[in-house]
Amino acid sequence: MKATKLVVRNEKIVKAFECYKEKIKEYNKKVSGMGYYLKPVHIVTKKVGEEIRIYRYFGKYWWKIEYLGLKGNKPVIKWIYIGKNKPIESLPDPPINPLEGFSFYTLKGDKDHIYVSERTYTKFQNKIEKILLGEKICSD
Structure with missing residues (x-):
């Protein structure tokens, strides 16, 4: 699959995604007692x-x-992958991921570029433009 090379520092994506990351932290605190x-x-x-x-x-x-x-005084936990769907209905609905379905790759040692498939670029073009401008992409 052909990829489009974009000049985007990884930090810009992290910054654009910050507000959602905070919502996920809050959500995970809520559901942690259920073991998920x-x-x-x-x-x-x-x-x-x-x-x-x-x-x-x-x-x-x-x-x-x-x-x-x-183990000593540290808790030992095991992470078990469940899947992409909410595992039990009684869990509250998670916040909407503004980049759900977005994917890209970077090359090790190159922090100035991301590579996005043409299909993904077309689908997420508006959000990619916001990221390039340094804007946050979270919906409230």
């Missing part, structure tokens, strides 16, 4: 030829946290 955790970004590192690509996928990734006891 919602992760808004999934990161995968892959070697392609000589390049090391770091892929970021924005969405809803549900995890179950299993408490295994203590």
